[in-house]
Every structure is written in structure tokens, then in C-alpha cells.
Amino acid sequence: MKITEVELLSADLEGTEKFYAGTMGFKVESKSAKDLKLKIGSSFLTFKKTDVKNPVYHFAFEIPNNLLEEAIEWADGKLELVQFDKGSVIADFAAWNASSIYFYDNNGNIVELIARFDNKTESNETFDASCILNVSEIGLVAQNVAQLCKEIKIKTSVTLFSRQKPRDDFAVAGDNNGLFIVVLENRRWFATQIRARRFPVKVKIDNEGEIITYHH
Numbered sequence: 001m002k003i004t005e006v007e008l009l010s011a012d013l014e015g016t017e018k019f020y021a022g023t024m025g026f027k028v029e030s031k032s033a034k035d036l037k038l039k040i041g042s043s044f045l046t047f048k049k050t051d052v053k054n055p056v057y058h059f060a061f062e063i064p065n066n067l068l069e070e071a072i073e074w075a076d077g078k079l080e081l082v083q084f085d086k087g088s089v090i091a092d093f094a095a096w097n098a099s100s101i102y103f104y105d106n107n108g109n110i111v112e113l114i115a116r117f118d119n120k121t122e123s124n125e126t127f128d129a130s131c132i133l134n135v136s137e138i139g140l141v142a143q144n145v146a147q148l149c150k151e152i153k154i155k156t157s158v159t160l161f162s163r164q165k166p167r168d169d170f171a172v173a174g175d176n177n178g179l180f181i182v183v184l185e186n187r188r189w190f191a192t193q194i195r196a197r198r199f200p201v202k203v204k205i206d207n208e209g210e211i212i213t214y215h216h
Helices: 012-021 068-075 145-156
Strands: 002-010 027-031 035-040 043-049 057-063 091-094 098-104 108-118 133-142 171-173 178-184 202-207 209-216
Touching: 002 133, 012 035, 012 043, 027 091, 043 068, 043 133, 068 098, 133 145, 145 171, 145 178, 145 209, 178 202
Parallel strands: 002 043, 057 108, 133 178
Antiparallel strands: 002 202, 027 035, 035 043, 057 133, 091 098, 098 108, 171 178, 202 209
């Protein structure tokens, strides 16, 4: 599946525009007092104005799989990258044949840049925001992980990711082109101490040519 658009909440649209358009360099597709729509490669990321206090999400952007080190250099001075063991900022996902770096946006969202080595995404460009390919993952928070995965399958025909064994508190649906990351409510988001809470999400996907909008 391919994620074509994700819609999330933000209590600070002005700060969000400064972060994504100013700091990161993404194109603003449209904006108003109520929403901000950003172009992220072949996807769109929309933030809707809310009075809800501190809505926090996890999502990932895919980058060319040969530019991870270049992305780290580009991030230096712009983004505060999450550090892992021995001071490394790279998280290796051997079972997925992928590696990632993590950072927080102005809203406290947990954002990931992921290089998927099975995808043919190599680039000779100097890394900047224009190299980012798409919204690759969106986190969904569930009271029952298995039940939500069943719902996703019924509503979108997207099945469990073959590279990740589902657990009671964590499961993944989709493929190397796009993933739903399903976590149990109150579980810590990977790489952080932040507890997962459910906030409204709207995701538009292209699943083998069928365009589907999924609300959570």
C-alpha cells in the first residue's frame, strides 16, 4: 500500500509551518486559520487546528536508502536526533532490512526518517527535504491491537506485514511501500518515554490502485 495523505491534529499551526516549511524545507501546499497542508514527496501531510491539549502522533518519512548518513549530516543543527546505544542516532531494523533516525517536531510528534534497503530508492542528489519520498508509516493507537488489525483488513484490505510477528501490544500492517504501526494504548512509543494515546487520524491510501480513506 502507499500512503497518499495523512491528516492529524495540531494545537500550533503557526509553529508547525515554521518547523516543516522553515526548518525542514517542505512545500506548503495550502494553509488557512484551520489547517496546514504540506507536500511530502508523493504524499501530503495535513494538520488540522485543534484545542485538544498536546495531541502526539508517530509517523515516518521514507528517504533514499543510500542517503541515511547524508540525512544525518543535513539534520545537524536543524533537528535534535534521538540517540540510541553508545551515542548512535541510527536504529537498525534487521528483520525489516531498514534503518532509521528519529526526532521530534514542534508538536512533540515522534518523526522518523527511514531507509528501506529492499526498495529501489537510490538517489545521487544532495540530501534535503526534496529527497524525502513519502509518508511511509502512520501510528495508530488501539485498546485491542488484534481487533484493530482486523478492522484495518476489513476496511482497507491491508493485511499484516510479513516481516513483523504481531504481539498483544504491537503489530504492523502493510508492506515495504507503506505501513500502519498499531500499538497498544499506554505503550511507550519506540525510542521514547512517551505513552501512546489515541487522537483522531485520517489516512488516505492507494492499495493496488484502489483509493481508500481510513478514519481512526
